[in-house]
Amino acid sequence: KYTSGSPSLFTAYAYYPSTTNTNNNTDGIFYSSIRWGYGTHSELALDQDWASVGTHEVGHWINLRHTFENGCSFPGDYVDDTPPTTGGTIELAGCLNNDQSCSVSTNGENYMDYNHDCKKMFTQGQVDRMTAALSLPSRIMLWSQSNLQATGCALPPVSFVGLNATYCTTDTVVTLTGTPAGGTFSGTGITGNQFDPSGAGIGSHTITYSFTYPGGNTDSISLSVDVSVCTGIKEGHIISGLQVFPNPNSGLFMIEFNRTEIVNTELKITDILGQVVYRENLTHSSGKYKKQISLNKYRAGVYCLQLVTEQGVLTKKVIIE
Ligand SMILES: [Zn+2]
Known part of the structure; x- marks a missing residue:
């Protein structure tokens, strides 16, 4: 949303993980266009780098607090390896991490500080907290296979249809259909996407469908098929x-x-x-x-x-x- 005036009312804000917010469509990250990039819509000058504020908001969205949350007092920002600091209004000169407001050097380069000119890192503790948050009910849809498939962002698991469990050697060629499309069939009696019982011959055979996902992972599924001789007289005669x-x-x-x-x-x-x-x-x-x-x-x-x-x-x- 465009917000006029200087200083602007806000740069950006985000919601912490919450199923209540998600269910009421009030989840998300909001970012003011006047602090996004450069140009006539933006009040930022060319040498002002506020891009890291976007990263800061994503940090909130996956459950990170500001490094100055609770000041010098426990539990701070709920992360063990971020040094405490008192204020979000402190602008550190030259990114020297020289704020000693809680008697220890702060981590002024942390994305969750307000020192937007210096932001360049998360701590391991913050990474662990974000990783854990990704499994919360309001965030797991971001990456769960079932949701990615339901929303058309991922391909379904590998499977194929069209193959019976048994055939006679006299049976005609059958066409197999693999999912996702575009994979490869292999096994005795296979030509392209067709299985020929007589070509396979008597016995038990394994037919495999393999598919390579766009990311490079290959998955496959195998089914077994039995081919036997089924010759004989016409039933009903004797x-x-x-x-x-x-x-x-x-x-x-x-x-x-x-x-x-x-x-x-x-x-x-x-x-x-x-x-x-x-x-x-x-x-x-x-x-x-x-x-x-x-x-x-x-x-x-x-x-x-x-x-x-x-x-x-x-x-x-x-x-x-
Ligand atoms: Zn913030």
């Missing part, structure tokens, strides 16, 4: 209503199907490497089959249930978690 439930399961599940003709059927469950973990021969039988199978002792993963008949093989994926 065998219908093949069901596995629950699926996925913990190793204990029901198998149910119906045979419309008298056939020799071999029920076989194999792991991802083709190793048989369950086998049952259903010779010359027909009708409904329903049975509980336990594969509790086998590790989690994708298994292949096969119903082998003279007419072909019917296959279903069984996922043990």
Whole structure:
């Protein structure tokens, strides 16, 4: 806000951290244009450096008091390593730190003094106090990742979608979408942003999406995908209503199907490497089959249930978690 007259009513002021102020839109730093830079709007001469007053106000905004707060008395400015001093009106000659008003040399170069021509430093204690203040509820929005993302000032965390947990080798190529956009996919079966199950081949694969943030930090996320052989006869021809439930399961599940003709059927469950973990021969039988199978002792993963008949093989994926 422009304030006319000389001397001006104020140069600048700031609010200490306070959720009440923040919630009532009365938070912030206010700076008079007549003490900002040079030109027709400013009453400062070219050799007057008041720029440090801006730093002083930011100091207040993140909880620093003046070095002369409480004069020579405890607790002063609530910072241990700033020497006490009595007055804000003291203009130190030549930045010599020669004010002895509390019987010790003051720190006239401190940003939180009023000696604006000499300001050039904060103490470590002041830095610690400001750092702590940045975690206060009224200041944490300045840098918290969630708020930076909510206000469009930061990119969201790395993630990607479009990849199922399991595929058959016969499945077509799928397109993956990474967030934030512009990152790189890598892993077996990946070309650009596409995953090709047949290109990846049978087995478990890790697909990774990496993104480098503008600041230079690279983050990535990896998902695993299982590809298995799922060839077989068309369901409904001889065998219908093949069901596995629950699926996925913990190793204990029901198998149910119906045979419309008298056939020799071999029920076989194999792991991802083709190793048989369950086998049952259903010779010359027909009708409904329903049975509980336990594969509790086998590790989690994708298994292949096969119903082998003279007419072909019917296959279903069984996922043990
Ligand atoms: Zn001040």
